[in-house]
Each structure stands twice: as structure tokens, then as C-alpha cells.
Amino acid sequence: MDQHTPPATQFGALPFRETRGGEVEFLLITSRGSGQWIIPKGKPIPDLTPQETAAREAFEEAGILGEVDPHPIGRFAYVKDQGQPTAQFIPAVEVFALRVTQQLTLWPEMGQRSMVWLTPEQALHAIEIESLRKIVRRFANRFPKAR
Incomplete structure (x- = not known):
């Protein structure tokens, strides 16, 4: 890809689970470049x-399996490897909700990232990308106890 060709849309999963008390939690991972808290995402496969x-990205990056909604819940843009000489603007990540049904003990990118389950409030505090925060906030509002 030359410098005049914009990168393609990426696809991401917003992994979530409901607690026994009916509250929602989100799984966030760190990016390998900047270490900021994000969701699993990647180029089209x-x-x-x-x-x-x-x-697939959720499996490879976080070792989780689940039921993915076929309809996107939002889009966000970000700067990949911000602050690095090779930083590039990713114009769109289309996000799909992923209800986690299984968390594996072994997966392809194990040990390359940190990950954590967070309440909506904690997730909103951890995520630096404002447009991703809006998607998480809007999705969390679907759960009565998250409001």
C-alpha cells in the first residue's frame, strides 16, 4: 500500500458479559504499540x-469466544501507534457486540497484551478514544443496571 492509499476499514469486537446481578462488564485489551486500552480489532480477513x-480478532488477541451480533453497533477512527514514527490514521473501525461465552487459557497472542474486565464506568474511564467511549456508553445503556 503506498502512502496515498487510505487503509481499509477494520473490524472490532466489543466483548461483554452480564453478571449474575444483571450488570454488564466489558473486556478491554491493551494495544501492542501504545499500550492504551482498546477493543480487539483488525484488518478484513x-x-x-x-x-x-x-x-476472530477477539479470539486471537484476547482468547475469547462468543456470539457476535451481525449488525454493527458503531464506528470509530484512531491513530495506530500514536507517537511512533510509523503512526498511521485508521479512518474507521466497524464495531460488533460480542457476548462472551468462553474465555480460553491459551490463544495466539497470549502474553502480548494485558486485558481486564471492567464495569461500564471503569471502561469509560480507561478508554482514551472518545468515539469508542461513545459506542461503549450507548451500548451499556441497553442494560438497565448500567444506567
Whole structure:
């Protein structure tokens, strides 16, 4: 890809689970470059739909499996590897909700990132990308106890 060709849309998963008390929690991971708290995401994967790509990225980056919603819940843009000489603007990450049903003990990128389950309030505090915070806030409001 030359410097005049914009990067393609990426696909991301917003991993969530409901607690026994009916509250929602989100799984966030750190990016490998900047270490900021984000969601699993990546470039399109041939022969996979956007939501399947999002689910695959969640498996590879965080070791989670689940039910992915086929309809996107939002889009955000970000600067990849911010502050690095190779930083690039990613114009869009299409986000799909992923209800986590299984958390694995081994996965492809294990040990390359940190990850944590957070309440909506904690997640909103941890996420630096404002447009991603808006998606998390809007999605959390679907759960009565998150309001």
C-alpha cells in the first residue's frame, strides 16, 4: 500500500458479559504499540464476514469466544501507534457486540497484551478514544443496571 492509499476499514469486537446481578462488564485489551486500552480489532480477513473477522480478532488477541451480533453497533477512527514514527490514521473501525461465552487459557497472542474486565464506568474511564467511549456508553445503556 503506498502512502496515498487510505487503509481499509477494520473490524472490532466489543466483548461483554452480564453478571449474575444483571450488570454488564466489558473486556478491554491493551494495544501492542501504545499500550492504551482498546477493543480487539483488525484488518478484513479473506472469506470472513465483517462480524466473523471481529470475532476472530477477539479470539486471537484476547482468547475469547462468543456470539457476535451481525449488525454493527458503531464506528470509530484512531491513530495506530500514536507517537511512533510509523503512526498511521485508521479512518474507521466497524464495531460488533460480542457476548462472551468462553474465555480460553491459551490463544495466539497470549502474553502480548494485558486485558481486564471492567464495569461500564471503569471502561469509560480507561478508554482514551472518545468515539469508542461513545459506542461503549450507548451500548451499556441497553442494560438497565448500567444506567
